């Protein structure tokens with residue numbers, strides 16, 4: 001899994017469309033205070049589906065849309081596109097490029113796309129599961145969080161290790177299957193009741 005490029009338009013301080021590329025070996029972004037470094041990591045978390053405005057340093061989701069300056073009017077739309085290199089499940093050992101995008105208008109919810117095709121947030125989450133790139137994974141470690149990881153409960157630490165080991169996907173599927181089995185059991189019980197009433 002590797003970041004290839006990030007395109008931002010109308011996201012926080014990025015009023016004009018900008019494209020950042022991440023060549024192999026790039027490990028840091030530097031710049032003066034307030035130039036937008038954290039806005040870049042916010043845009044990465046956002047395009048991957050972050051739902052918590054506070055973790056994006058705002059109070060509501062619309063705060064990510066360019067709010068205007070003395071010289072420039074606010075914008076009505078924020079859009080971020082992320083190009084990733086991911087393992088190709090169809091061809092083990094090889095990789096493919098995947099483009100994930102998210103768009104938000106001031107008065108509507110978010111729209112997600114994978115390779116240009118509209119999709120649900122869940123599709124983005126499923127795609128990223130076990131890659132270490134999800135918003136709940138360990139790819140975003142904010143200031144002060146390292147202490148938290150070291151001192152957090154063993155159960156929370158275990159979930160980080162499970163994500164790294166690639167078993168989260170199977171745990172989520174198991175929980176999903178157990179829920180459906182439970183629903184089916186309840187339906188069967190109801191069916192028995194109806195059959196009993198009819199006989």
Ligand code: ATP
Pocket residue numbers: 011012013014031032033034035036037038039040063064065066067068
């Ligand atoms: P530091 O090094 O101090 O942490 P930084 O480079 O990480 O700074 P950011 O926090 O990414 O800087 O950017 C802060 C700038 O982004 C501020 O000037 C702020 O006004 C601007 N900004 C944040 N949200 C918006 C928005 N919705 N619209 C316009 N500008 C915004």
